[in-house]
Amino acid sequence: MNRIFQAIVALFVLATVATAAGGPSLEKGKELFTSTSLGTNGRSCAGCHANGKGLEEVANYDEKSLSKIINQCIVKALDGKPLTVDSVELSSLVMYVNSLGAAKAK
Ligand code: HEC
Numbered sequence: 085m086n087r088i089f090q091a092i093v094a095l096f097v098l099a100t101v102a103t104a105a106g107g108p109s110l111e112k113g114k115e116l117f118t119s120t121s122l123g124t125n126g127r128s129c130a131g132c133h134a135n136g137k138g139l140e141e142v143a144n145y146d147e148k149s150l151s152k153i154i155n156q157c158i159v160k161a162l163d164g165k166p167l168t169v170d171s172v173e174l175s176s177l178v179m180y181v182n183s184l185g186a187a188k189a190k
Contacts, residue, residue, distance in 0.1 A: 108172050113180025116173060123162025129177075132161060136184030143185050150178050 106112075116122060117129040133139055142150060148169075154177050155166035167174040 106172070108175035108179055110176070110179055110183060112172065113176035113178070113183075116177050117180050120162075122158050122167075123164035125163045127162050129157065129162075132157075133184070136187060139181055139185045141185070142181055147178055150181065154178065154181065 117133075120126050120128045122128070145153065151167075151169055151174050154174065158164040159166055167177070
Protein backbone atom coordinates (compact mmCIF):
# COMPACT_ATOMS: atom_id res chain seq x y z
CA MET A 85 0.00 0.00 0.00
CA ASN A 86 2.82 2.35 0.92
CA ARG A 87 4.51 1.78 -2.45
CA ILE A 88 1.36 2.58 -4.35
CA PHE A 89 0.99 5.76 -2.37
CA GLN A 90 4.59 6.73 -3.13
CA ALA A 91 4.06 6.00 -6.81
CA ILE A 92 0.99 8.22 -6.89
CA VAL A 93 2.83 11.05 -5.16
CA ALA A 94 5.78 10.66 -7.56
CA LEU A 95 3.46 10.78 -10.57
CA PHE A 96 1.72 13.82 -9.20
CA VAL A 97 5.02 15.64 -8.66
CA LEU A 98 6.22 14.71 -12.16
CA ALA A 99 3.00 15.90 -13.75
CA THR A 100 3.20 19.19 -11.87
CA VAL A 101 6.80 19.79 -12.92
CA ALA A 102 6.03 18.91 -16.54
CA THR A 103 3.07 21.27 -16.63
CA ALA A 104 5.05 24.11 -15.07
CA ALA A 105 7.88 23.74 -17.57
CA GLY A 106 5.47 23.39 -20.48
CA GLY A 107 5.80 21.12 -23.47
CA PRO A 108 7.76 21.72 -26.66
CA SER A 109 6.57 24.66 -28.74
CA LEU A 110 7.42 26.69 -31.82
CA GLU A 111 8.12 29.74 -29.65
CA LYS A 112 10.68 27.85 -27.59
CA GLY A 113 12.23 26.49 -30.76
CA LYS A 114 12.52 29.95 -32.23
CA GLU A 115 14.04 31.29 -29.05
CA LEU A 116 16.67 28.53 -29.00
CA PHE A 117 17.34 28.90 -32.73
CA THR A 118 18.30 32.54 -32.31
CA SER A 119 20.01 32.11 -28.94
CA THR A 120 23.75 31.80 -28.40
CA SER A 121 23.17 29.85 -25.17
CA LEU A 122 23.20 26.42 -26.87
CA GLY A 123 26.90 26.73 -27.56
CA THR A 124 30.06 28.27 -26.21
CA ASN A 125 31.41 30.20 -29.22
CA GLY A 126 28.86 33.01 -29.35
CA ARG A 127 27.11 31.64 -32.43
CA SER A 128 23.48 30.73 -32.95
CA CYS A 129 21.66 28.47 -35.41
CA ALA A 130 20.20 31.58 -37.03
CA GLY A 131 23.69 32.88 -37.76
CA CYS A 132 24.19 30.13 -40.36
CA HIS A 133 20.59 29.25 -41.18
CA ALA A 134 19.06 32.72 -41.43
CA ASN A 135 15.48 32.46 -42.70
CA GLY A 136 15.83 28.71 -43.07
CA LYS A 137 18.92 28.81 -45.31
CA GLY A 138 20.25 25.28 -45.83
CA LEU A 139 17.12 23.76 -44.27
CA GLU A 140 15.13 23.29 -47.49
CA GLU A 141 15.37 19.49 -47.28
CA VAL A 142 14.41 18.93 -43.65
CA ALA A 143 10.98 17.58 -44.58
CA ASN A 144 12.81 14.47 -45.86
CA TYR A 145 14.05 13.54 -42.39
CA ASP A 146 12.07 11.90 -39.65
CA GLU A 147 12.14 13.41 -36.18
CA LYS A 148 14.86 11.09 -34.92
CA SER A 149 17.31 11.86 -37.74
CA LEU A 150 16.55 15.55 -37.50
CA SER A 151 17.29 15.50 -33.76
CA LYS A 152 20.63 13.87 -34.51
CA ILE A 153 21.55 16.44 -37.15
CA ILE A 154 20.56 19.31 -34.89
CA ASN A 155 22.76 17.90 -32.12
CA GLN A 156 25.62 17.58 -34.60
CA CYS A 157 25.28 21.26 -35.45
CA ILE A 158 25.17 22.12 -31.74
CA VAL A 159 28.37 20.17 -31.09
CA LYS A 160 30.33 21.02 -34.24
CA ALA A 161 29.07 24.47 -35.18
CA LEU A 162 28.32 25.92 -31.74
CA ASP A 163 30.87 24.05 -29.59
CA GLY A 164 27.99 23.08 -27.33
CA LYS A 165 26.75 20.00 -25.55
CA PRO A 166 24.19 17.81 -27.37
CA LEU A 167 20.63 18.11 -26.09
CA THR A 168 18.91 15.12 -24.52
CA VAL A 169 16.79 13.16 -26.98
CA ASP A 170 13.08 13.88 -26.40
CA SER A 171 13.90 16.92 -24.24
CA VAL A 172 11.61 19.92 -24.54
CA GLU A 173 14.51 21.89 -26.03
CA LEU A 174 15.35 19.41 -28.76
CA SER A 175 11.70 18.73 -29.62
CA SER A 176 11.05 22.47 -29.85
CA LEU A 177 14.04 22.93 -32.16
CA VAL A 178 12.84 20.07 -34.37
CA MET A 179 9.41 21.73 -34.54
CA TYR A 180 10.84 25.11 -35.44
CA VAL A 181 13.33 23.77 -37.99
CA ASN A 182 10.49 21.85 -39.63
CA SER A 183 8.41 25.03 -39.84
CA LEU A 184 11.32 26.86 -41.50
CA GLY A 185 11.82 24.01 -43.94
CA ALA A 186 8.13 23.89 -44.80
CA ALA A 187 8.08 27.65 -45.43
CA LYS A 188 11.15 27.35 -47.66
CA ALA A 189 9.84 24.40 -49.65
CA LYS A 190 6.80 26.39 -50.82
C1 HEC B 1 28.64 27.57 -38.30
C2 HEC B 1 27.43 27.42 -39.11
C3 HEC B 1 26.29 26.59 -38.57
C4 HEC B 1 25.62 26.75 -37.39
C5 HEC B 1 25.90 27.74 -36.29
C6 HEC B 1 24.56 25.76 -37.39
N1 HEC B 1 24.58 25.03 -38.53
FE1 HEC B 1 23.23 23.64 -39.12
N2 HEC B 1 24.34 23.25 -40.76
C7 HEC B 1 25.48 23.93 -41.14
C8 HEC B 1 26.04 23.29 -42.31
C9 HEC B 1 27.31 23.73 -43.03
C10 HEC B 1 25.20 22.19 -42.62
C11 HEC B 1 25.35 21.14 -43.70
C12 HEC B 1 25.23 21.68 -45.06
C13 HEC B 1 23.86 22.09 -45.40
O1 HEC B 1 23.00 21.23 -45.65
O2 HEC B 1 23.58 23.33 -45.42
C14 HEC B 1 24.11 22.22 -41.64
C15 HEC B 1 23.05 21.35 -41.63
C16 HEC B 1 21.97 21.45 -40.80
C17 HEC B 1 20.75 20.68 -40.93
C18 HEC B 1 20.48 19.62 -41.99
C19 HEC B 1 20.02 20.29 -43.26
C20 HEC B 1 19.87 19.30 -44.37
O3 HEC B 1 18.91 19.44 -45.15
O4 HEC B 1 20.70 18.40 -44.50
C21 HEC B 1 19.92 21.06 -39.92
C22 HEC B 1 18.53 20.55 -39.63
C23 HEC B 1 20.63 22.08 -39.16
N3 HEC B 1 21.85 22.29 -39.72
C24 HEC B 1 20.12 22.71 -38.04
C25 HEC B 1 20.88 23.55 -37.22
C26 HEC B 1 20.46 24.00 -35.93
C27 HEC B 1 19.13 23.68 -35.26
C28 HEC B 1 21.47 24.77 -35.44
C29 HEC B 1 21.55 25.41 -34.06
C30 HEC B 1 21.55 24.49 -32.97
C31 HEC B 1 22.50 24.84 -36.47
N4 HEC B 1 22.11 24.06 -37.50
C32 HEC B 1 23.66 25.58 -36.35
C33 HEC B 1 26.01 25.03 -40.53
C34 HEC B 1 25.62 25.51 -39.29
